Protein backbone atom coordinates (compact mmCIF):
# COMPACT_ATOMS: atom_id res chain seq x y z
CA UNK A 1 0.00 0.00 0.00
CA UNK A 2 2.83 2.35 0.86
CA UNK A 3 6.27 1.53 -0.45
CA UNK A 4 9.44 3.62 -0.16
CA UNK A 5 12.48 2.54 -2.16
CA UNK A 6 15.79 4.28 -1.49
CA UNK A 7 13.99 7.55 -1.03
CA UNK A 8 16.05 10.68 -0.48
CA UNK A 9 14.89 14.23 -0.06
CA UNK A 10 17.16 17.20 -0.22
CA UNK A 11 15.50 20.59 0.21
CA UNK A 12 16.61 23.41 -2.05
CA UNK A 13 18.25 24.90 1.01
CA UNK A 14 20.68 21.97 0.96
CA UNK A 15 19.11 20.35 4.02
CA UNK A 16 19.02 16.58 3.55
CA UNK A 17 15.75 15.66 5.26
CA UNK A 18 15.61 11.98 4.20
CA UNK A 19 18.22 9.62 2.82
CA UNK A 20 18.08 6.06 1.50
CA UNK A 21 14.75 5.42 3.12
CA UNK A 22 13.16 2.08 2.28
CA UNK A 23 10.16 0.45 3.92
CA UNK A 24 6.88 -1.07 3.00
CA UNK A 25 3.46 -1.02 4.59
CA UNK A 26 0.92 -3.65 3.62
CA UNK A 27 -2.71 -2.85 3.01
CA UNK A 28 -4.45 -2.62 6.33
CA UNK A 29 -1.26 -2.29 8.30
CA UNK A 30 -0.69 0.41 10.88
CA UNK A 31 2.68 1.92 11.71
CA UNK A 32 4.07 4.83 13.66
CA UNK A 33 6.89 7.05 12.56
CA UNK A 34 8.98 8.02 15.55
CA UNK A 35 11.98 10.27 15.83
CA UNK A 36 13.31 13.47 17.27
CA UNK A 37 12.13 16.82 16.05
CA UNK A 38 13.66 17.44 12.65
CA UNK A 39 14.20 13.74 11.98
CA UNK A 40 12.17 13.95 8.79
CA UNK A 41 8.76 12.60 9.89
CA UNK A 42 6.76 15.42 8.37
CA UNK A 43 8.83 15.32 5.21
CA UNK A 44 8.06 11.63 4.81
CA UNK A 45 4.31 12.12 5.21
CA UNK A 46 4.30 15.16 2.94
CA UNK A 47 5.66 12.98 0.18
CA UNK A 48 2.99 10.32 0.67
CA UNK A 49 0.41 13.06 0.14
CA UNK A 50 2.30 14.47 -2.86
CA UNK A 51 2.75 17.78 -1.09
CA UNK A 52 6.38 17.37 -2.00
CA UNK A 53 8.40 15.10 -4.25
CA UNK A 54 11.49 13.10 -3.37
CA UNK A 55 14.80 14.01 -4.96
CA UNK A 56 15.81 10.32 -5.12
CA UNK A 57 14.13 6.95 -5.11
CA UNK A 58 10.60 5.72 -5.70
CA UNK A 59 7.41 5.97 -3.70
CA UNK A 60 4.37 3.84 -4.42
CA UNK A 61 1.01 4.59 -2.78
CA UNK A 62 -2.16 2.63 -3.56
CA UNK A 63 -0.28 0.97 -6.39
CA UNK A 64 0.48 4.34 -7.96
CA UNK A 65 4.07 5.33 -8.63
CA UNK A 66 4.14 8.86 -7.32
CA UNK A 67 7.15 9.86 -9.39
CA UNK A 68 5.11 9.16 -12.53
CA UNK A 69 2.06 11.06 -11.31
CA UNK A 70 1.43 14.13 -13.45
CA UNK A 71 0.32 17.34 -11.79
CA UNK A 72 -3.24 16.99 -13.05
CA UNK A 73 -3.51 13.54 -11.48
CA UNK A 74 -2.29 14.66 -8.08
CA UNK A 75 -5.83 15.41 -6.83
CA UNK A 76 -6.95 11.86 -7.64
CA UNK A 77 -4.03 10.40 -5.71
CA UNK A 78 -4.75 12.67 -2.75
CA UNK A 79 -8.36 11.52 -2.67
CA UNK A 80 -6.99 8.09 -1.87
CA UNK A 81 -5.02 9.41 1.09
CA UNK A 82 -6.85 10.68 4.17
CA UNK A 83 -4.89 13.34 6.03
CA UNK A 84 -4.99 14.40 9.67
CA UNK A 85 -2.99 17.45 10.72
CA UNK A 86 -1.57 18.47 14.07
CA UNK A 87 -3.64 21.66 14.05
CA UNK A 88 -6.64 19.83 12.50
CA UNK A 89 -7.03 22.56 9.83
CA UNK A 90 -10.81 22.69 10.00
CA UNK A 91 -12.53 25.47 8.09
CA UNK A 92 -13.83 27.71 10.82
CA UNK A 93 -16.57 29.35 8.78
CA UNK A 94 -18.34 26.06 8.19
CA UNK A 95 -20.21 23.76 10.48
CA UNK A 96 -18.82 20.43 11.65
CA UNK A 97 -21.07 18.69 9.14
CA UNK A 98 -19.88 20.84 6.23
CA UNK A 99 -16.25 20.29 7.20
CA UNK A 100 -16.64 16.54 7.17
CA UNK A 101 -18.68 16.71 3.96
CA UNK A 102 -15.94 18.55 2.08
CA UNK A 103 -14.01 15.51 0.78
CA UNK A 104 -17.25 13.96 -0.47
CA UNK A 105 -18.22 17.19 -2.20
CA UNK A 106 -14.81 17.26 -3.82
CA UNK A 107 -15.17 13.65 -4.93
CA UNK A 108 -18.55 14.44 -6.41
CA UNK A 109 -20.94 12.55 -4.16
CA UNK A 110 -24.64 13.20 -4.33
CA UNK A 111 -26.23 15.03 -1.43
CA UNK A 112 -28.13 12.12 0.03
CA UNK A 113 -25.04 9.98 0.09
CA UNK A 114 -23.04 12.81 1.64
CA UNK A 115 -25.49 13.13 4.50
CA UNK A 116 -25.44 9.43 5.20
CA UNK A 117 -21.69 9.07 5.10
CA UNK A 118 -20.90 12.24 7.05
CA UNK A 119 -23.17 11.02 9.87
CA UNK A 120 -21.53 7.61 9.79
CA UNK A 121 -18.09 9.22 10.08
CA UNK A 122 -19.18 11.57 12.86
CA UNK A 123 -20.77 8.66 14.66
CA UNK A 124 -17.50 6.78 14.51
CA UNK A 125 -15.58 9.60 16.20
CA UNK A 126 -18.43 10.08 18.70
CA UNK A 127 -19.52 13.52 17.55
CA UNK A 128 -22.81 12.79 15.84
CA UNK A 129 -24.60 15.14 18.21
CA UNK A 130 -22.40 18.07 17.25
CA UNK A 131 -22.89 18.06 13.50
CA UNK A 132 -24.45 21.51 13.41
CA UNK A 133 -21.88 23.05 15.77
CA UNK A 134 -19.24 25.53 14.67
CA UNK A 135 -15.73 24.08 15.07
CA UNK A 136 -14.68 26.94 17.39
CA UNK A 137 -17.23 25.81 19.95
CA UNK A 138 -15.55 22.40 20.25
CA UNK A 139 -12.69 21.43 22.52
CA UNK A 140 -9.27 20.74 21.01
CA UNK A 141 -9.77 17.00 21.27
CA UNK A 142 -13.18 17.22 19.63
CA UNK A 143 -11.78 19.38 16.85
CA UNK A 144 -9.12 16.79 16.19
CA UNK A 145 -11.80 14.11 16.07
CA UNK A 146 -13.70 16.13 13.48
CA UNK A 147 -10.44 16.31 11.55
CA UNK A 148 -10.22 12.53 11.70
CA UNK A 149 -13.83 12.15 10.58
CA UNK A 150 -13.04 14.38 7.63
CA UNK A 151 -9.99 12.27 6.78
CA UNK A 152 -11.86 8.97 6.80
CA UNK A 153 -15.28 9.98 5.46
CA UNK A 154 -14.16 9.27 1.90
CA UNK A 155 -12.95 5.83 2.97
CA UNK A 156 -9.45 6.31 1.61
CA UNK A 157 -7.29 3.19 1.51
CA UNK A 158 -4.50 5.12 3.22
CA UNK A 159 -4.72 7.34 6.28
CA UNK A 160 -1.78 9.52 7.36
CA UNK A 161 -1.49 11.74 10.40
CA UNK A 162 1.29 14.16 11.33
CA UNK A 163 1.55 14.59 15.11
CA UNK A 164 -2.23 14.27 15.53
CA UNK A 165 -1.88 14.42 19.30
CA UNK A 166 0.71 17.18 19.40
CA UNK A 167 -1.70 19.62 21.00
CA UNK A 168 -3.52 17.21 23.27
CA UNK A 169 -3.03 16.05 26.85
CA UNK A 170 -1.97 12.41 27.43
CA UNK A 171 -5.48 11.06 28.02
CA UNK A 172 -6.96 12.62 24.90
CA UNK A 173 -3.87 11.54 22.99
CA UNK A 174 -4.40 7.91 23.89
CA UNK A 175 -8.05 8.18 22.87
CA UNK A 176 -7.16 9.61 19.48
CA UNK A 177 -4.52 6.94 18.87
CA UNK A 178 -7.03 4.22 19.71
CA UNK A 179 -9.32 5.74 17.12
CA UNK A 180 -6.58 5.36 14.52
CA UNK A 181 -6.06 1.74 15.53
CA UNK A 182 -9.76 1.16 14.84
CA UNK A 183 -9.34 2.17 11.23
CA UNK A 184 -6.59 -0.35 10.87
CA UNK A 185 -9.16 -2.94 11.92
CA UNK A 186 -11.28 -2.20 8.88
CA UNK A 187 -8.45 -2.50 6.40
CA UNK A 188 -7.15 1.04 6.15
CA UNK A 189 -3.39 1.49 5.96
CA UNK A 190 -2.52 3.91 8.73
CA UNK A 191 0.72 5.85 9.10
CA UNK A 192 1.03 8.16 12.11
CA UNK A 193 4.01 10.40 12.90
CA UNK A 194 4.60 11.20 16.52
CA UNK A 195 7.48 12.05 18.81
CA UNK A 196 5.60 10.72 21.84
CA UNK A 197 7.52 7.47 22.35
CA UNK A 198 5.64 6.43 25.48
CA UNK A 199 2.33 6.62 23.73
CA UNK A 200 3.64 4.79 20.69
CA UNK A 201 4.99 1.97 22.84
CA UNK A 202 1.68 1.48 24.56
CA UNK A 203 -0.08 1.09 21.21
CA UNK A 204 1.90 -2.06 20.43
CA UNK A 205 2.15 -1.36 16.69
CA UNK A 206 4.94 -1.35 14.17
CA UNK A 207 7.29 1.59 14.61
CA UNK A 208 9.58 3.13 12.01
CA UNK A 209 12.25 5.11 13.80
CA UNK A 210 13.88 7.99 11.94
CA UNK A 211 17.06 9.72 12.93
CA UNK A 212 18.41 12.59 10.86
CA UNK A 213 16.52 11.34 7.84
CA UNK A 214 17.66 7.74 8.11
CA UNK A 215 15.58 4.74 9.11
CA UNK A 216 17.44 3.38 12.12
CA UNK A 217 14.84 0.91 13.36
CA UNK A 218 11.77 -0.93 12.07
CA UNK A 219 10.29 -2.37 15.22
CA UNK A 220 7.47 -4.88 15.06
CA UNK A 221 5.94 -6.04 18.33
CA UNK A 222 5.67 -9.82 18.67
CA UNK A 223 1.87 -9.93 18.50
CA UNK A 224 1.62 -7.78 15.45
CA UNK A 225 4.46 -9.68 13.79
CA UNK A 226 2.76 -13.00 14.42
CA UNK A 227 -0.52 -11.85 12.91
CA UNK A 228 1.43 -10.48 9.98
CA UNK A 229 3.13 -13.84 9.55
CA UNK A 230 6.43 -12.04 9.38
CA UNK A 231 9.64 -12.32 11.34
CA UNK A 232 9.58 -10.12 14.41
CA UNK A 233 12.79 -8.43 13.65
CA UNK A 234 13.75 -4.88 13.19
CA UNK A 235 15.26 -4.39 9.79
CA UNK A 236 14.66 -2.68 6.54
CA UNK A 237 14.92 -5.37 3.91
CA UNK A 238 14.75 -8.65 5.73
CA UNK A 239 11.21 -9.66 4.94
CA UNK A 240 10.95 -13.34 4.06
CA UNK A 241 11.85 -13.17 0.35
CA UNK A 242 9.11 -15.10 -1.42
CA UNK A 243 5.98 -14.24 0.59
CA UNK A 244 7.04 -10.62 0.70
CA UNK A 245 7.40 -10.28 -3.04
CA UNK A 246 4.13 -12.13 -3.61
CA UNK A 247 2.38 -9.78 -1.22
CA UNK A 248 3.92 -6.81 -2.94
CA UNK A 249 2.80 -7.85 -6.35
CA UNK A 250 -0.65 -8.68 -5.16
CA UNK A 251 -0.92 -5.51 -3.15
CA UNK A 252 -0.09 -3.39 -6.13
CA UNK A 253 -2.50 -5.24 -8.33
CA UNK A 254 -5.26 -4.92 -5.83
CA UNK A 255 -4.42 -1.26 -5.49
CA UNK A 256 -4.41 -0.61 -9.22
CA UNK A 257 -7.53 -2.63 -9.86
CA UNK A 258 -9.30 -0.86 -7.08
CA UNK A 259 -8.24 2.48 -8.44
CA UNK A 260 -9.80 1.78 -11.79
CA UNK A 261 -13.00 0.01 -10.85
CA UNK A 262 -13.80 1.36 -7.43
CA UNK A 263 -12.82 4.97 -6.81
CA UNK A 264 -11.68 5.69 -3.29
CA UNK A 265 -15.13 6.87 -2.37
CA UNK A 266 -17.29 4.02 -3.44
CA UNK A 267 -18.66 1.90 -0.65
CA UNK A 268 -15.70 -0.16 0.41
CA UNK A 269 -13.77 -0.74 3.51
CA UNK A 270 -14.49 1.15 6.69
CA UNK A 271 -17.91 1.90 8.07
CA UNK A 272 -18.03 -1.38 10.00
CA UNK B 273 -3.37 -10.12 4.87
CA UNK B 274 -4.59 -8.77 1.56
CA UNK B 275 -7.11 -11.51 1.28
CA UNK B 276 -8.47 -10.56 4.66
CA UNK B 277 -8.84 -6.97 3.55
CA UNK B 278 -10.43 -8.03 0.34
CA UNK B 279 -13.03 -10.18 2.05
CA UNK B 280 -13.90 -7.42 4.45
CA UNK B 281 -14.30 -5.09 1.54
CA UNK B 282 -16.52 -7.49 -0.30
CA UNK B 283 -18.69 -8.03 2.75
CA UNK B 284 -19.07 -4.32 3.31
CA UNK B 285 -19.84 -3.69 -0.30
CA UNK B 286 -22.58 -6.25 -0.19
CA UNK B 287 -24.18 -4.60 2.78
CA UNK B 288 -23.66 -1.02 1.62
CA UNK B 289 -24.43 -1.32 -2.07
CA UNK B 290 -27.51 -3.47 -2.58
CA UNK B 291 -27.53 -3.33 -6.37
CA UNK B 292 -24.03 -3.71 -7.72
CA UNK B 293 -25.00 -4.63 -11.29
CA UNK B 294 -26.01 -1.27 -12.90
CA UNK B 295 -23.27 0.42 -10.97
CA UNK B 296 -21.07 2.12 -13.52
CA UNK B 297 -23.79 4.15 -15.27
CA UNK B 298 -25.48 4.91 -11.97
CA UNK B 299 -22.15 6.07 -10.64
CA UNK B 300 -21.65 8.39 -13.61
CA UNK B 301 -25.13 9.78 -13.32
CA UNK B 302 -24.58 10.44 -9.65
CA UNK B 303 -21.37 12.27 -10.49
CA UNK B 304 -23.11 14.52 -13.02
CA UNK B 305 -25.76 15.34 -10.46
CA UNK B 306 -23.11 16.16 -7.89
CA UNK B 307 -21.28 18.31 -10.38
CA UNK B 308 -24.41 20.29 -11.12
CA UNK B 309 -25.04 20.55 -7.42
CA UNK B 310 -21.59 22.00 -6.85
CA UNK B 311 -22.23 24.57 -9.56
CA UNK B 312 -25.49 25.57 -7.94
CA UNK B 313 -23.84 25.71 -4.54
CA UNK B 314 -20.95 27.84 -5.85
CA UNK B 315 -23.45 30.11 -7.57
CA UNK B 316 -25.33 30.75 -4.34
CA UNK B 317 -22.32 30.80 -2.03
CA UNK B 318 -20.48 33.40 -4.11
CA UNK B 319 -23.50 35.69 -4.06
CA UNK B 320 -23.76 35.24 -0.29
CA UNK B 321 -20.10 36.17 -0.01
CA UNK B 322 -20.64 39.38 -1.98
CA UNK B 323 -23.59 40.25 0.22
CA UNK B 324 -21.45 39.49 3.26
CA UNK B 325 -19.21 42.51 2.65
CA UNK B 326 -21.49 45.09 1.08
CA UNK B 327 -19.01 47.99 1.26
CA UNK B 328 -16.26 46.37 -0.76
CA UNK B 329 -18.79 44.89 -3.16
CA UNK B 330 -20.49 48.24 -3.76
CA UNK B 331 -17.17 49.93 -4.44
CA UNK B 332 -16.09 47.28 -6.92
CA UNK B 333 -19.45 47.39 -8.65
CA UNK B 334 -19.42 51.16 -8.90
CA UNK B 335 -15.93 51.35 -10.38
CA UNK B 336 -16.71 48.54 -12.77
CA UNK B 337 -20.04 49.94 -13.92
CA UNK B 338 -18.58 53.43 -14.42
CA UNK B 339 -15.79 51.97 -16.51
CA UNK B 340 -18.42 50.16 -18.55
CA UNK B 341 -20.95 52.94 -19.05
CA UNK B 342 -18.54 55.73 -20.02
CA UNK B 343 -17.59 54.29 -23.41
CA UNK B 344 -21.21 53.38 -24.06
CA UNK B 345 -22.33 56.93 -23.34
CA UNK B 346 -19.68 58.30 -25.66
CA UNK B 347 -20.72 55.84 -28.30
CA UNK B 348 -24.33 56.92 -27.89
CA UNK B 349 -23.34 60.56 -28.31
CA UNK B 350 -21.46 59.69 -31.47
CA UNK B 351 -24.30 57.68 -32.91
CA UNK B 352 -26.63 60.62 -32.47
CA UNK B 353 -24.13 63.09 -33.91
CA UNK B 354 -23.79 60.84 -36.95
CA UNK B 355 -27.54 60.73 -37.33
CA UNK B 356 -27.64 64.52 -37.12
CA UNK B 357 -24.97 64.79 -39.82
CA UNK B 358 -26.86 62.39 -42.06
CA UNK B 359 -29.98 64.52 -41.86
CA UNK B 360 -28.29 67.52 -43.41
CA UNK B 361 -28.72 67.64 -47.17
CA UNK B 362 -26.24 65.73 -49.12
CA UNK B 363 -24.24 68.83 -49.91
CA UNK B 364 -21.95 67.75 -52.64
CA UNK B 365 -22.88 70.69 -54.81
CA UNK B 366 -20.74 73.80 -54.88
CA UNK B 367 -22.66 76.98 -54.40
CA UNK B 368 -21.10 79.71 -56.56
CA UNK B 369 -22.38 83.21 -55.70
CA UNK B 370 -21.73 85.50 -58.62
CA UNK B 371 -20.89 89.16 -58.13
CA UNK B 372 -24.02 91.37 -57.99
CA UNK B 373 -23.09 93.33 -61.13
CA UNK B 374 -23.12 90.16 -63.27
CA UNK B 375 -26.21 90.11 -65.49
CA UNK B 376 -28.19 87.10 -66.65
CA UNK B 377 -26.46 86.77 -70.04
CA UNK B 378 -22.96 86.80 -68.54
CA UNK B 379 -24.10 84.32 -65.96
CA UNK B 380 -25.38 81.96 -68.66
CA UNK B 381 -22.18 82.13 -70.68
CA UNK B 382 -20.13 81.54 -67.56
CA UNK B 383 -22.30 78.53 -66.78
CA UNK B 384 -21.77 77.19 -70.31
CA UNK B 385 -18.02 77.61 -69.90
CA UNK B 386 -18.17 75.61 -66.69
CA UNK B 387 -20.29 72.87 -68.29
CA UNK B 388 -17.54 72.24 -70.83
CA UNK B 389 -15.07 71.35 -68.10
CA UNK B 390 -14.36 67.67 -67.67
CA UNK B 391 -14.63 67.77 -63.90
CA UNK B 392 -18.09 69.28 -63.88
CA UNK B 393 -21.20 67.19 -64.17
CA UNK B 394 -24.09 69.60 -63.88
CA UNK B 395 -24.43 73.34 -63.57
CA UNK B 396 -27.76 74.77 -62.53
CA UNK B 397 -28.50 78.47 -62.62
CA UNK B 398 -30.56 80.05 -59.90
CA UNK B 399 -31.56 83.57 -60.86
CA UNK B 400 -32.09 86.19 -58.16
CA UNK B 401 -35.85 85.95 -58.78
CA UNK B 402 -35.87 82.19 -58.28
CA UNK B 403 -33.73 82.59 -55.18
CA UNK B 404 -36.14 85.09 -53.69
CA UNK B 405 -39.14 82.89 -54.43
CA UNK B 406 -37.46 79.91 -52.81
CA UNK B 407 -36.54 82.01 -49.83
CA UNK B 408 -40.12 83.19 -49.50
CA UNK B 409 -41.58 79.72 -49.63
CA UNK B 410 -39.09 78.11 -47.27
CA UNK B 411 -38.74 80.45 -44.35
CA UNK B 412 -41.37 82.34 -42.56
CA UNK B 413 -39.86 85.62 -43.71
CA UNK B 414 -42.44 86.30 -46.40
CA UNK B 415 -43.77 89.43 -44.65
CA UNK B 416 -40.36 90.78 -43.88
CA UNK B 417 -39.24 90.28 -47.47
CA UNK B 418 -42.14 92.37 -48.74
CA UNK B 419 -40.45 95.37 -47.19
CA UNK B 420 -37.49 95.06 -49.51
CA UNK B 421 -37.48 97.49 -52.43
CA UNK B 422 -35.19 95.52 -54.71
CA UNK B 423 -33.96 91.95 -54.87
CA UNK B 424 -30.70 91.78 -52.93
CA UNK B 425 -29.87 88.23 -54.00
CA UNK B 426 -27.15 87.49 -56.54
CA UNK B 427 -27.25 84.87 -59.30
CA UNK B 428 -26.13 81.53 -57.93
CA UNK B 429 -24.68 78.61 -59.89
CA UNK B 430 -24.99 75.18 -58.34
CA UNK B 431 -22.03 73.24 -59.70
CA UNK B 432 -22.00 69.50 -59.16
CA UNK B 433 -18.52 68.14 -59.68
CA UNK B 434 -17.88 64.79 -61.38
CA UNK B 435 -16.51 61.81 -59.40
CA UNK B 436 -16.60 64.06 -56.40
CA UNK B 437 -18.31 61.41 -54.31
CA UNK B 438 -15.52 58.88 -54.73
CA UNK B 439 -12.46 61.08 -54.36
CA UNK B 440 -13.52 63.94 -52.18
CA UNK B 441 -10.03 65.34 -52.36
CA UNK B 442 -10.27 66.09 -56.07
CA UNK B 443 -12.94 68.77 -55.74
CA UNK B 444 -10.99 71.42 -53.90
CA UNK B 445 -9.05 72.24 -57.13
CA UNK B 446 -12.29 73.18 -58.84
CA UNK B 447 -13.49 74.96 -55.73
CA UNK B 448 -10.27 76.94 -55.60
CA UNK B 449 -10.45 77.90 -59.26
CA UNK B 450 -14.04 79.03 -58.90
CA UNK B 451 -13.21 81.09 -55.86
CA UNK B 452 -10.57 82.98 -57.84
CA UNK B 453 -12.69 83.57 -60.95
CA UNK B 454 -13.40 87.23 -61.69
CA UNK B 455 -17.17 86.61 -61.93
CA UNK B 456 -17.36 84.96 -58.56
CA UNK B 457 -18.07 86.70 -55.33
CA UNK B 458 -18.11 83.72 -52.98
CA UNK B 459 -17.99 79.93 -53.08
CA UNK B 460 -19.91 77.85 -50.62
CA UNK B 461 -18.81 74.28 -50.50
CA UNK B 462 -20.74 72.33 -47.85
CA UNK B 463 -18.95 69.10 -48.56
CA UNK B 464 -15.90 70.66 -47.00
CA UNK B 465 -17.43 70.95 -43.58
CA UNK B 466 -19.14 67.63 -44.10
CA UNK B 467 -15.70 66.20 -44.60
CA UNK B 468 -14.47 67.89 -41.47
CA UNK B 469 -17.45 66.64 -39.50
CA UNK B 470 -16.86 63.12 -40.80
CA UNK B 471 -13.23 63.36 -39.79
CA UNK B 472 -14.13 64.59 -36.34
CA UNK B 473 -16.70 61.83 -35.93
CA UNK B 474 -14.24 59.18 -37.10
CA UNK B 475 -11.65 60.51 -34.71
CA UNK B 476 -14.11 60.54 -31.82
CA UNK B 477 -15.19 57.02 -32.71
CA UNK B 478 -11.58 55.94 -32.52
CA UNK B 479 -11.17 57.73 -29.19
CA UNK B 480 -14.30 55.96 -27.95
CA UNK B 481 -12.90 52.63 -29.12
CA UNK B 482 -9.57 53.16 -27.41
CA UNK B 483 -11.31 54.45 -24.31
CA UNK B 484 -13.60 51.41 -24.31
CA UNK B 485 -10.60 49.13 -24.45
CA UNK B 486 -8.78 50.93 -21.67
CA UNK B 487 -11.84 51.10 -19.46
CA UNK B 488 -12.65 47.47 -20.24
CA UNK B 489 -9.15 46.60 -19.12
CA UNK B 490 -9.72 48.66 -15.98
CA UNK B 491 -12.94 46.74 -15.29
CA UNK B 492 -11.05 43.50 -15.80
CA UNK B 493 -8.36 44.56 -13.34
CA UNK B 494 -10.89 45.69 -10.78
CA UNK B 495 -12.64 42.32 -10.82
CA UNK B 496 -9.35 40.46 -11.00
CA UNK B 497 -7.97 42.32 -8.02
CA UNK B 498 -11.11 41.83 -5.99
CA UNK B 499 -11.10 38.11 -6.71
CA UNK B 500 -7.37 37.95 -5.98
CA UNK B 501 -7.96 39.51 -2.56
CA UNK B 502 -10.72 37.00 -2.03
CA UNK B 503 -8.34 34.16 -2.89
CA UNK B 504 -5.60 35.47 -0.62
CA UNK B 505 -8.11 35.80 2.20
CA UNK B 506 -9.19 32.20 1.70
CA UNK B 507 -5.71 30.73 1.20
CA UNK B 508 -6.08 28.27 4.06
CA UNK B 509 -9.42 27.04 2.76
CA UNK B 510 -7.94 26.56 -0.70
CA UNK B 511 -4.93 24.69 0.69
CA UNK B 512 -7.13 22.37 2.70
CA UNK B 513 -9.38 21.69 -0.29
CA UNK B 514 -6.37 20.91 -2.44
CA UNK B 515 -5.01 18.56 0.21
CA UNK B 516 -8.36 16.82 0.31
CA UNK B 517 -7.98 16.16 -3.40
CA UNK B 518 -9.82 19.06 -4.99
CA UNK B 519 -8.74 19.70 -8.55
CA UNK B 520 -8.24 23.11 -10.12
CA UNK B 521 -11.75 23.32 -11.54
CA UNK B 522 -13.30 22.63 -8.14
CA UNK B 523 -11.22 25.25 -6.33
CA UNK B 524 -11.72 27.73 -9.10
CA UNK B 525 -15.47 27.35 -9.49
CA UNK B 526 -16.70 29.59 -6.65
CA UNK B 527 -14.30 32.35 -7.67
CA UNK B 528 -15.44 32.21 -11.28
CA UNK B 529 -18.99 32.57 -10.05
CA UNK B 530 -17.89 35.54 -7.94
CA UNK B 531 -16.55 37.15 -11.12
CA UNK B 532 -19.74 36.29 -12.94
CA UNK B 533 -21.83 37.92 -10.23
CA UNK B 534 -19.68 41.04 -10.24
CA UNK B 535 -20.03 41.22 -14.02
CA UNK B 536 -23.79 40.75 -13.99
CA UNK B 537 -24.41 43.22 -11.17
CA UNK B 538 -22.03 45.81 -12.61
CA UNK B 539 -23.78 45.43 -15.97
CA UNK B 540 -27.12 46.18 -14.34
CA UNK B 541 -25.73 49.18 -12.46
CA UNK B 542 -24.18 50.49 -15.69
CA UNK B 543 -27.54 50.20 -17.47
CA UNK B 544 -29.18 52.06 -14.60
CA UNK B 545 -26.53 54.78 -14.81
CA UNK B 546 -27.07 55.16 -18.55
CA UNK B 547 -30.83 55.31 -18.03
CA UNK B 548 -30.22 57.99 -15.39
CA UNK B 549 -28.09 60.03 -17.77
CA UNK B 550 -30.75 59.72 -20.47
CA UNK B 551 -33.42 60.95 -18.11
CA UNK B 552 -31.26 63.82 -16.89
CA UNK B 553 -30.54 64.95 -20.46
CA UNK B 554 -34.03 64.41 -21.84
CA UNK B 555 -35.35 67.97 -21.35
CA UNK B 556 -32.40 69.91 -22.85
CA UNK B 557 -32.18 67.42 -25.72
CA UNK B 558 -35.84 67.97 -26.48
CA UNK B 559 -35.17 71.68 -26.81
CA UNK B 560 -32.24 71.02 -29.08
CA UNK B 561 -34.13 68.72 -31.44
CA UNK B 562 -37.16 70.98 -31.61
CA UNK B 563 -34.85 73.84 -32.67
CA UNK B 564 -34.02 71.66 -35.65
CA UNK B 565 -37.71 71.58 -36.48
CA UNK B 566 -38.02 67.99 -35.33
CA UNK B 567 -36.19 66.77 -38.38
CA UNK B 568 -34.26 64.26 -36.34
CA UNK B 569 -34.74 62.57 -32.98
CA UNK B 570 -32.29 61.60 -30.30
CA UNK B 571 -32.24 57.85 -29.68
CA UNK B 572 -31.16 56.12 -26.51
CA UNK B 573 -29.67 52.70 -25.91
CA UNK B 574 -31.44 50.03 -27.95
CA UNK B 575 -32.31 46.63 -26.57
CA UNK B 576 -29.53 45.05 -28.53
CA UNK B 577 -27.04 47.54 -27.16
CA UNK B 578 -28.29 47.05 -23.62
CA UNK B 579 -27.88 43.30 -23.96
CA UNK B 580 -24.44 43.79 -25.49
CA UNK B 581 -23.43 45.96 -22.54
CA UNK B 582 -24.70 43.40 -20.06
CA UNK B 583 -23.00 40.55 -21.91
CA UNK B 584 -19.73 42.43 -22.08
CA UNK B 585 -19.90 43.08 -18.37
CA UNK B 586 -20.59 39.45 -17.48
CA UNK B 587 -17.79 38.32 -19.75
CA UNK B 588 -15.33 40.79 -18.26
CA UNK B 589 -16.24 39.69 -14.73
CA UNK B 590 -15.77 36.05 -15.57
CA UNK B 591 -12.52 36.69 -17.44
CA UNK B 592 -11.10 38.80 -14.62
CA UNK B 593 -11.82 36.03 -12.14
CA UNK B 594 -10.38 33.44 -14.50
CA UNK B 595 -7.12 35.35 -14.86
CA UNK B 596 -6.86 35.96 -11.11
CA UNK B 597 -7.49 32.30 -10.26
CA UNK B 598 -5.05 31.10 -12.92
CA UNK B 599 -2.31 33.21 -11.45
CA UNK B 600 -3.07 32.59 -7.81
CA UNK B 601 -3.67 28.87 -8.06
CA UNK B 602 -0.42 28.41 -9.91
CA UNK B 603 1.48 30.38 -7.31
CA UNK B 604 -0.25 28.89 -4.30
CA UNK B 605 0.67 25.30 -3.58
CA UNK B 606 -0.92 23.64 -0.60
CA UNK B 607 1.06 23.81 2.59
Ligand SMILES: Nc1ncnc2c1ncn2[C@@H]1O[C@H](COP(=O)(O)OP(=O)(O)O)[C@@H](O)[C@H]1O
Nearest residue numbers: 011013015017036037038039040041042043044
Ligand atom coordinates in the same frame (compact mmCIF):
# COMPACT_ATOMS: atom_id res chain seq x y z
N1 LIG C 1 10.64 23.42 3.46
C1 LIG C 1 11.83 23.10 4.00
N2 LIG C 1 12.95 23.68 3.51
C2 LIG C 1 14.14 23.34 4.02
N3 LIG C 1 14.34 22.49 5.01
C3 LIG C 1 13.26 21.88 5.54
C4 LIG C 1 11.95 22.17 5.06
N4 LIG C 1 11.07 21.42 5.75
C5 LIG C 1 11.81 20.72 6.64
N5 LIG C 1 13.12 20.99 6.51
C6 LIG C 1 14.21 20.39 7.26
O1 LIG C 1 14.16 19.01 7.06
C7 LIG C 1 14.42 18.32 8.26
C8 LIG C 1 13.27 17.41 8.59
O2 LIG C 1 12.15 18.19 8.90
P1 LIG C 1 10.73 17.57 9.29
O3 LIG C 1 10.40 16.57 8.26
O4 LIG C 1 9.80 18.68 9.50
O5 LIG C 1 11.05 16.86 10.66
P2 LIG C 1 10.05 16.35 11.80
O6 LIG C 1 8.69 16.43 11.27
O7 LIG C 1 10.50 14.97 12.09
O8 LIG C 1 10.25 17.25 12.96
C9 LIG C 1 14.65 19.37 9.33
O9 LIG C 1 16.03 19.51 9.50
C10 LIG C 1 14.05 20.62 8.74
O10 LIG C 1 14.77 21.74 9.15
Ligand SMILES: [Mg+2]
Nearest residue numbers: 041042043162
Ligand atom coordinates in the same frame (compact mmCIF):
# COMPACT_ATOMS: atom_id res chain seq x y z
MG1 LIG D 1 7.00 17.50 11.95
